[in-house]
Amino acid sequence: MxxxxxxxxxxxxxxCESVCPNVFEMDSDSIAEVIADVIPPENEDCAIEAQDDCPVSAITVN
Known part of the structure; x- marks a missing residue:
């Protein structure tokens, strides 16, 4: 994924960073960025949770 x-x-x-810190972090402009090229299997659930809970639907996980 x-x-x-x-x-x-x-x-x-x-x-997203608070829900899944091994996949997302905030950059110096306070914009989310993905820090995992491929989501580790143990972080897939929290990455999907971050996608589902993002208030502006800015995250896509596939």
Whole structure:
């Protein structure tokens, strides 16, 4: 699985980083970025949770 973040849509709330810190982090502009090229199997559930809970639907996991 891989994750992407629509940087134009991200509002920098930090939810994804708090839910799944091994996959997402906030950059110096407070915009989410993906830090895992491939989501480790043990982090797939939290990455999907971050996608589902993102208030602006900026995250895609597939």
């Amino acid at each position: 891989k994750a992407t973040v629509d940087r134009d849509a991200c509002v920098g709330c930090g939810l």
